[in-house]
Amino acid sequence: MNQEPDSLWVEQTLAGDQDAFGNLVLRYERDVFNLTYRMLNNRGEAEDAAQEAFLRAYANLDRYDPARPFKTWLLSIASNHCIDRIRRRRLTWLSLEEPLPPHPALTSDVPGPEESALDHERSEEVQALLDELSPEYRIAVVLRYWYDLSYAEIAEMLNTTESAVKSRLFRARQALASRLESRSMSTLNPAMEGS
Amino acid sequence: MTDDQGKHAHQMQNAPEPEEAGQDERAEREMEALRARLGGEPAAASSESLERRLQRVEALLRNAPMLAPSPDFAARVMAAVAAMTFPHMLNRRLSLSLMLGMALVAALTLPVLGYGVASLFDALSDPGALNSLMALGVSALGLAWGLAAEFSSSVQTLIHETPMVPALLTTSIPLAMLVGWLVWYLLDGPRWLMQRLAA
Structure with a gap:
């Protein structure tokens, strides 16, 4: 893909060129999808959410501030949408009094060729750990570790303060460390009990 | 020591003694695996520092791959963009315009209506003013009729000639x-x- 700046494609889109927006989709589809997948932990739902994020960006492109990076703006739309989805999902479960959903590994779709990385043990382990965090903590971790965003950028995207972001990240790391340890123990315990 | 570690240690202490050599070896292998997972040395198994665990978490997160969507994802997004119909976008704009328009009408209605009613009462209470108002209306109608007749005759002349x-x-x-x-x-x-x- 060529190295045109995002702002040019945004301007062209606003002038009525849909193909320019197509270039933005191609440039950021991976970033947006990775974020929605890390948040929702279901491939189909993640693609739906990513598509919705792009559509919202397109419909509200006139509100985009060119002084900000387009990627950050797009990711903030995707983040907020994912958090909304998780909240709605939780409400649905509570209202229907359904049991907890099965493990993501059981609900994910048939893996495509690009999912070889997903099948990697480390990726699964990370995803399972992430899934145990609350959405607010999870999004902070995802934005920090996958997108290398600064505390200030994350705070702006999540409409909160830098200190709140630092606090969330610290607590999230602690929680993840604790989960990691308990997972390590639980993988050995059944073997111990069986011996 | 965390609760889980405590439970684990308790299970280890209360585990039945293996009676056969094979079981001994298996238990030893499992202990080794546990030590390896929790930090390597036997003493470290129950005392892995928070810092070390945090570092492991950081390393796991930093090395996790970026995932890609299906190959046809972009095409589907663009199809959905194209399907964002004109009415869909127009409706948003229209609803906003309608809302502003209604607010404007609501704000203007009362003073305009009040002024109109006051003027009407004023005219009705004065016969002279009422008469001049009616005369004005009749002359306006006559003027409009005259203009229409003149235009019609001009068109007829043009068609004829x-x-x-x-x-x-x-x-x-x-x-x-x-x-x-x-x-x-x-x-x-x-x-x-x-x-x-x-x-």
Whole structure:
């Protein structure tokens, strides 16, 4: 893909060129999808959410501030949408009094060729750990570790303060460390009990 | 020591003694695995520092791969963008305009209505003013009627004197409109209009 700046494609889109927006989709589809997948932990739902994020960006492109990076703006739309989805999902479960959903590994779709990385043990382990965090903590971790965003950028995207972001990240790391340890123990315990 | 570690240590202490050599070896292997997972040395198994665990978490997160969507994802997004219909976007704009319009009407209605009613009462209470108002209305109607009659007679004269002019006008104007619309349509005018309205 060529190295045109995002702002040019945004301007062209606003002038009525849909193909320019197509270039933005191609440039950021991976970033947006990775974020929605890390948040929702279901491939189909993640693609739906990513598509919705792009559509919202397109419909509200006139509100985009060119002084900000387009990627950050797009990711903030995707983040907020994912958090909304998780909240709605939780409400649905509570209202229907359904049991907890099965493990993501059981609900994910048939893996495509690009999912070889997903099948990697480390990726699964990370995803399972992430899934145990609350959405607010999870999004902070995802934005920090996958997108290398600064505390200030994350705070702006999540409409909160830098200190709140630092606090969330610290607590999230602690929680993840604790989960990691308990997972390590639980993988050995059944073997111990069986011996 | 965490609860889990405590439970684990308790289980280890209360584990039945293996009676056979094979079981001994297996238990030892499992202990080794546990030590390896929790930090390597036997003493570290129950005392892995928070710092070390945090570092492991950081390393796991930093090394996790970026995932890609299906190959046809971008095409699907663009199809959905194209399907974001004109009415969908127009409705948003219209609903906003309608809301503002109604607010404006609501704000203006009361003073205008009040002024109108006051003027009407004022005119009705004064016969002279009422008479002049009616005379004004009648003269306005007469003027409009006179203008229409004059225009009609001019058109009739034109048709009588040069019958080709109206015939050409009645055919060339619709034709020009048709050609103009065709050019606009072929130049992607509807999409352009939709984008402009959306923006």
